[in-house]
Amino acid sequence: MEVTSLCIRLLMTMLLLLVAQVNFNYSQKADSSFPQVVPNRQQHFEYESIDVSCEGLEGLTGWRVMRKIKRVIKTCSSTWSTSTGPCTINNAFPASDSGEYWCEMSVKKSNTVNITVTAGSVIMGSPVLPVMEGEAVTLSCRQKQTSTNLTTQFFKDGHLMEKSSTGIMTIHNVSKSDEGLYKCRISGARESPESWLALSLLFYVGIAVFLVALLLLVGLLHYRKHQTITRDTLMSPSSFQPLPSLQTVPEEANVAVPSQTTYAVVTKPRRERVPEEANVAVPSQTTYAVVTKPRRERVPEEANVAVLVPDDICWCVTKTQNGER
CATH class of the missing domain: 2.60.40.10 (Immunoglobulins)
Known part of the structure; x- marks a missing residue:
């Protein structure tokens, strides 16, 4: 809606400018x-x-x-x-x-x-003011000494345009290409000075404004048509597609549904607290094994045991009552 309103405002502004230019053209025409x-x-x-x-x-x-x-x-x-x-x-x-x-x-x-x-003796009569495009412009060649019609040549930018026996040349439906320096020459006499024939530029300004306004109008209509087609397409029954139905899985079946997430419940055994006084191994902790060592028979202290060693070395182990060796 904002874009549409903006286009409408721009279009109205352009049209107002076009009307103003046309009014100004008429004021120009009225000199x-x-x-x-x-x-x-x-x-x-x-x-x-x-x-x-x-x-x-x-x-x-x-x-x-x-x-x-x-x-x-x-x-x-x-x-x-x-x-x-x-x-x-x-x-x-x-x-x-x-x-x-x-x-x-x-x-x-x-x-x-x-x-x-x-x-000089020859002048060319040409409009003082710029002329509007599409109008007819009359150029006349005059001699100072006589008003008798003589054979006349009219030139534009140095090139011969037309020969006339009446001393008058008319340009119908004048356009931008007709702008330039004009002069005339009478047979047996001199030629006139050159004068610039100008066209009013306001005509082209009005045309440009009109074209811009026309382009904005066409763009606005195209935009509104596109919006209408899009809205109709979205609202048509064929645009609504039914959703695929979900199949019901019996509770007894242990089947995972691909479109859903499967969860597993893992039970962790609770860790029991053991009193500090109890010297009991916790299953989750380190396991100790009880190893039975064969009992070593006690030898009487009074007995002296001789250990056989090589001939060059001899040890004697004796235990005292204090346990020293």
């Missing part, structure tokens, strides 16, 4: 975390007017438009006191206005957009 650029394109002709605004970003006001030009970070407006609110660039110039732009307020900071100002 709520990027500065607003008018005209809505990355490339601009020299001396054009460009408006960059952060008003309403995250429902807040008082944002400052910041920019980074040649590694120098400063406000879009000329002075700090007037830097809040929209920033209008009149007579844009390539050296002073091409760079990265973003919104900033206290510790908050938005995503950045790129603006390119060119002194």
Whole structure:
């Protein structure tokens, strides 16, 4: 049960994260975390007017438009006191206005957009913001002197992608493989600068979260199915096997049952206590034998007995009354 509850909590958390990512994707699509650029394109002709605004970003006001030009970070407006609110660039110039732009307020900071100002005669219109996968993206090639449709070539990462007689190329169902540097070239004129076409990474985050949640759900269902099968198997009547019956052995039969233990009773004879005065041998102790020694006849003391010895040695044994020899 604990494992099941944990899986359910993880699944719910993943689903909540997925919903949050989807909501954030829609907020990205509504351009709520990027500065607003008018005209809505990355490339601009020299001396054009460009408006960059952060008003309403995250429902807040008082944002400052910041920019980074040649590694120098400063406000879009000329002075700090007037830097809040929209920033209008009149007579844009390539050296002073091409760079990265973003919104900033206290510790908050938005995503950045790129603006390119060119002194050339051709620009390519491409989205300022990242596009969502599956959407259709339109690229247009424009010439400064005329708006007449001319034969146009579109390039991606230096390779020819398409030729168009209308100056427009549409990428249907854009995918990750469509990211890259794009430019266009008009016949009889120069080519435009390159601009990066980017895809929003949040789409892939949402897909990853969804796949993780799906895997957790499949694992949970498989676990519950396994638990159900195991429980049903244990509760089925066929799983209960009757125990083998024990045969009754008559009391008269002196037969040992193999499955039981046989005991033997050994009686040890009791050892009787013998009084100290009695000089009786105990059966369990050492056994003594009485040996009868033949009686030695007493020889009268007055008798002298001579012992025959060799000629060179002679002993004489005489007993006195005191028993000395």
